[in-house]
Amino acid sequence: MTQRGMTPQPPPTIVVGYIPNELGAAAVRTAIAEARLRGGFVHVVNASRGESYVDRHLADADELNELDRLLSDSGVPHQVVQRVGLAEPAAEILDAARETSAVLVVIGLRHRTPVGKLLLGSTAQRILLDAPCPVLAVKA
Amino acid sequence: MTSFAELLGGFGTVLTPENLLFAIVGVTLGTLVGVLPGIGPAVTIALLLPVTYNFESPIPAFIMFAGIYYGAMYGGSTTSILLNTPGESASVATAIEGHEMAKRGQARAALATAAIGSFVAALISTVLLALVAKPIGHLAVSFRATDYFALMILALVTVTSLVGSSLVRGMAALLLGVIIGFIGLDSQSGQARFTFDSPALFNGVDVVLLIIGLFAIGETLYVLVKGRTRPGVVQPLEPVKGGFMWLNKEQWRRSWGPWLRGAGFGFPFGVLPSGGAELPTFLSYSYEKQRSRGKDEFGKGAIEGVAGPEAANNASFSGVLVPLLTLGLPTSATAAVLLAAFKIFNLQPGPQLFETESDLVWALIASLFVGNVMLLALNLPLIRLWVKVLEIPRPALYAGILVFATLGIYAVSGAITDILIAYAIGIIGFFMRQFDFPIAPTILGAILGPELELQFRRALKISDGDLSVFVSRPLSLSILVLAALALALPYLPKLIAILRGRPAEGSKISFADED
Numbered sequence: 001m002t003q004r005g006m007t008p009q010p011p012p013t014i015v016v017g018y019i020p021n022e023l024g025a026a027a028v029r030t031a032i033a034e035a036r037l038r039g040g041f042v043h044v045v046n047a048s049r050g051e052s053y054v055d056r057h058l059a060d061a062d063e064l065n066e067l068d069r070l071l072s073d074s075g076v077p078h079q080v081v082q083r084v085g086l087a088e089p090a091a092e093i094l095d096a097a098r099e100t101s102a103v104l105v106v107i108g109l110r111h112r113t114p115v116g117k118l119l120l121g122s123t124a125q126r127i128l129l130d131a132p133c134p135v136l137a138v139k140a
Numbered sequence: 141m142t143s144f145a146e147l148l149g150g151f152g153t154v155l156t157p158e159n160l161l162f163a164i165v166g167v168t169l170g171t172l173v174g175v176l177p178g179i180g181p182a183v184t185i186a187l188l189l190p191v192t193y194n195f196e197s198p199i200p201a202f203i204m205f206a207g208i209y210y211g212a213m214y215g216g217s218t219t220s221i222l223l224n225t226p227g228e229s230a231s232v233a234t235a236i237e238g239h240e241m242a243k244r245g246q247a248r249a250a251l252a253t254a255a256i257g258s259f260v261a262a263l264i265s266t267v268l269l270a271l272v273a274k275p276i277g278h279l280a281v282s283f284r285a286t287d288y289f290a291l292m293i294l295a296l297v298t299v300t301s302l303v304g305s306s307l308v309r310g311m312a313a314l315l316l317g318v319i320i321g322f323i324g325l326d327s328q329s330g331q332a333r334f335t336f337d338s339p340a341l342f343n344g345v346d347v348v349l350l351i352i353g354l355f356a357i358g359e360t361l362y363v364l365v366k367g368r369t370r371p372g373v374v375q376p377l378e379p380v381k382g383g384f385m386w387l388n389k390e391q392w393r394r395s396w397g398p399w400l401r402g403a404g405f406g407f408p409f410g411v412l413p414s415g416g417a418e419l420p421t422f423l424s425y426s427y428e429k430q431r432s433r434g435k436d437e438f439g440k441g442a443i444e445g446v447a448g449p450e451a452a453n454n455a456s457f458s459g460v461l462v463p464l465l466t467l468g469l470p471t472s473a474t475a476a477v478l479l480a481a482f483k484i485f486n487l488q489p490g491p492q493l494f495e496t497e498s499d500l501v502w503a504l505i506a507s508l509f510v511g512n513v514m515l516l517a518l519n520l521p522l523i524r525l526w527v528k529v530l531e532i533p534r535p536a537l538y539a540g541i542l543v544f545a546t547l548g549i550y551a552v553s554g555a556i557t558d559i560l561i562a563y564a565i566g567i568i569g570f571f572m573r574q575f576d577f578p579i580a581p582t583i584l585g586a587i588l589g590p591e592l593e594l595q596f597r598r599a600l601k602i603s604d605g606d607l608s609v610f611v612s613r614p615l616s617l618s619i620l621v622l623a624a625l626a627l628a629l630p631y632l633p634k635l636i637a638i639l640r641g642r643p644a645e646g647s648k649i650s651f652a653d654e655d
Contacts, residue, residue, distance in 0.1 A: 050368035053177060053225065054530040060373045085368030 011077065012040040013100040016107075017093045017127065018080075019046070020056070020063040023108030023140040028067065030138045031106040032074040042071065042078040043100055047092035050085025058084065090126035102133050109137040147270050150502030154510050159203050163507055166204035167514050170211020174218075175526045176537070177225045178363060181212035182473040182583075183355035187541070189348050189481055190548035198485035199500050203507040205481060209474055210262065210511050213417070213454050214519045217254040218526050221446070222247060223372045231453070232418075233425035237438070237445030242375035244441050252386035253395045253443055254450040255519045260396075261403035261451035262512040265458035268407050270505050273494070277466040280491040285599040286610050288467070290619035292592045295413035295463075295471050296584060298626040302419060304578030307627070313577045316568075317585020318592075320345055327590075328597065340557045345565075347480040349549060350586050351473075353562040354579050356545040358569020360538045365570070374527055386520065395447040398428050402451025409452075410459020416472030416580075417456040424452035458508060465489050465501060468591075473580040476587045 016031040018024040028044065035042045044067065048058035059067065059082065071078040083092050097105050109124050128135050153159060173184045185205050192201035216231040221238035234254060241250035283291075300310040323334045324344030335341040380386065387395065402424045409420035428444040438445055463469040468489035470476040482489050487497055494501055519526075549562050572579060603609035611617045628635070 048371055049533070050370055051533040051535055052371055052531050053219075053534075054223065054374050054527070055371035056531065058371050084370045 010041075012038050012103040013043050014038070014040050014104045014106060015093060015097045015100060015102040016042060016044045017047075017089070017105070017123070018044045018059065018067065019108065020059040020067075021140075023110055023138075025070070026138045026140045027106045027108040028070060030136065031104075032071070032076050034104060034106065034136070035076040035078075036074075038103070040076075040103065042076050043096060043102070044071070044078065044080045045083070045089075045093050045096045046080070047083045047087075047089040048085070049088060057089065058082075088123070088126075090123040090130075093123075093127055094130055094132075098132055104133060105131045105135045107135065107137055109139055143270055143274055146498060146502045147506060149499070150504070150506030151509075153199060153499060153503035154203060154506045159200055159503070159507070160510070162200040162204040163207050163511050163514060166207020167211040167214075167511050167518060169204075170208035170213075171215035171218075171515070171519065171526060172211075172529055173208070174212030174215025175529045176215075177219060178359055179541070180355070180474075181209045182351065182477050183359070184208050184212070185474065185477045185481070186348060186351035187356060187544050187548055189477070189484065190551045192481070193484065193552065198481075198487060199503050201481065201485070202478075202500065202504045203511075205478060206504060206507050207511045207514075209457055210258075210454065210508070210515055213450075213457070214255060214258055214515045215526060217258070217446075217450050217453075218251060218519070218523060219530070221250045221254065222374045222523075222527060223530065225372060231421075231450075233421050233449035234446050234453075236425075237442050239375070240439070240441030241443065241446065245378045246441065246443075247375050247377050248380065248386040249388075249391050249443065250441075250446050251523060252520060253391065253447045255516060256385060256387070257395065257399040257402060257447045257451040258454040259512050259516045260399045261406060261453075261455040262458065262508065264400070264403040265407040265410070265455035266505060266508045266512075269458040269461055269508075272411075273462055273466055273501070273505075276462060277491045277494045280466050283467075283491075284613065284616075285595045285602065286613055286616040287619065289592060289595040289599055289610065290616040290623070291413075291463075291467065291469055292588050292595065294619050294623040294626065295469055296581070296588060296592075297623045298413045298629070299471065299584055300578075300581040301627050301630050302414060303580050305576055307630070309575075309577045310581050313572065313579070314581035314585045317582035317587075318589035320350060320565075320582070321586040321589030322593070327594070340555075340561075345561060345586070346552070346558070347476075347483075347583075347587055348552060349558055349562045350565055351477055351480070351583060352545045352549060353565030354569035354572070354582060355473075356541055357563060357566025358573055358579070360542050361566060361570035362573045363534055363538055365574070372530075374530070377523065391443055394443050398424070398444045398448035399451045401427065402448040402453075403455040405448075406452035406455025407459040410456030410471075411462045412459075413463065413469070413471040416460060416474065417453045420452040420456050421449040424448040454512075461504075465493055465504075466491060468493075470584060470587060473583050476580075476583045479587055 014031050014035050016027050018028060031042050034040065046059045048055040064080065067080060081096065093105065105127060107124055107127055112122065124137065154163065169184060170181060173179045173181065185208055195201050217234050217238065219225055220231040220235035221242050224235050224239040238250040238254065241247065296314060300314045301307055304310045319334060323341055325332055325342050332342060405420040405424045425445055425448060428448040429438045432438055432442060432444060460472055460475050463471055464475045464478060468479065470479045479489065487493065546559055549559050569579065599609050610620065
């Protein structure tokens with residue numbers, strides 16, 4: 001895209017669905033690499049439904065610090081948002097993608113047994129099918 | 141020595157494959173519900189009562205119930221230490237010190253001292269139970285109607301004054317329970333009371349209905365209204381650092397004293413009507429804190445503050461069984477549920493129980509030993525599995541509880557009316573929680589109210605309607621005086637402070653009442 005005397009476009013946003021494990025870390029690393037290529041902005045979402053006493057998908061203070069260090073070291077402009085108890089994680093990520101007019105959503109993906117999918121639904125599937133932009137699925 | 145022979149007989153009963161299986165089911169279920177905040181042993185036993193209706197013998201049922209209670213105690217300490225949310229109400233003290241230990245990377249040591257302390261205390265207190273139960277039973281034979289009346293008053297008053305944040309609310313909850321207990325046809329005159337002329341209420345409200353309604357349905361509604369909360373963070377387990385059973389030499393040295401003292405607090409306060417495990421737990425914690433004067437480790441993860449209260453917590457259950465088995469007097473919500481279970485099997489706890497049902501009593505006592513051995517073996521190695529239970533989404537969990545509760549009630553009575561009554565009680569239970577009314581006095585009131593009336597009438601019949609019969613017998617009178625004093629018990633620290641001329645801090649000692 002060339003710019004001829006027009007106001008500069010905001011950098012394209014890449015939304016990452018983050019969970020504190022190697023899957024989430026792989027997604028963030030991929031998002032950073034993409035952001036470098038596109039000169040983009042990384043918007044990290046970590047969400048929990050807040051329906052259980054413990055949720056391993058919710059990052060605690062240490063994990064957020066580590067995530068922040070990873071992003072800061074990369075030098076890519078970024079923002080980390082944590083949302084608890086408002087909506088399904090998939091809906092939170094999709095909302096973030098719509099609000100920021102994201103050019104790309106990055107998520108981690110892993111094998112699930114049919115029973116596991118039946119019991120807990122699939123955040124990844126909803127994002128893949130409902131995202132307003134291309135989705136990049138990363139395997140750890 | 142006969143007690144010992146009978147105890148061996150009890151072990152003979154428990155150590156059969158079928159009964160061992162029930163013990164394993166009990167301790168596993170108990171640990172699972174103990175780990176979960178908000179669901180205690182009382183409601184679990186109440187939910188399982190209908191399942192046991194078709195049992196031929198009450199023995200496996202009671203072995204399972206004892207396992208549930210102890211399992212819940214072990215599970216509760218796990219949640220307290222790793223999550224800082226007490227899994228059940230008697231683990232509050234553990235949540236302070238145990239969680240601090242876990243934060244300092246001593247999670248394994250805290251879990252181990254809690255589990256081993258629970259084990260040691262349970263063994264000691266069960267031996268004490270085996271020793272004192274029969275003599276107290278013999279003593280109880282000489283009790284008269286007035287003594288029973290006074291004892292029940294004492295139990296109701298102490299529990300009411302100790303649980304919950306205000307005495308007035310406790311009394312209101314107690315009164316509600318007594319009124320519910322009176323619903324139905326009067327056993328002597330046949331007059332209908334509080335039935336609103338509805339034949340559906342002539343048989344009264346079943347205690348199982350009341351417990352399931354107040355605890356299971358009420359708690360479900362409460363959780364539903366509270367909605368979503370920020371999930372807690374489970375402290376990670378540090379790598380095993382050696383030592384015997386996750387405790388090093390220093391930790392063993394610091395733990396054994398509090399274990400023994402905790403058992404010393406737990407058993408007698410369990411025997412006395414003091415509302416179960418909370419008071420001895422609190423006393424043990426305060427005492428260990430006092431002893432440690434000079435070391436300001438308390439509040440920052442002192443192992444004594446985990447070892448003592450956890451031991452007291454477990455020891456109190458054997459204590460609670462003493463008045464329950466020998467006098468038929470429940471002193472905590474769980475004991476009230478167990479009393480309901482006895483009634484289902486047409487058993488009358490009391491002095492005769494040791495004669496008529498000695499198989500059951502000794503099997504129950506032996507199962508306490510067996511259950512604790514199982515728990516010690518299961519609890520520590522499976523910690524990661526227990527913690528996983530906390531990841532179950534609450535909607536799924538409470539939907540399951542509601543289904544179980546509804547099916548259970550229907551299985552008992554086969555009447556839709558009973559389900560509606562239980563849900564109505566559940567709504568009352570929800571408002572009681574919402575407005576900070578304790579639940580235990582209501583349950584005890586409903587169970588003891590009719591008994592109280594029975595003994596009251598019996599005493600008056602013997603005395604030809606002379607009310608002075610309650611104060612003319614020294615034993616009855618002194619128990620009634622104790623009951624009056626018990627009303628002031630929660631205000632004792634405040635009174636002492638005022639007498640010493642210091643400004644009073646805090647208002648009233650109070651305890652949660654989930655079990």
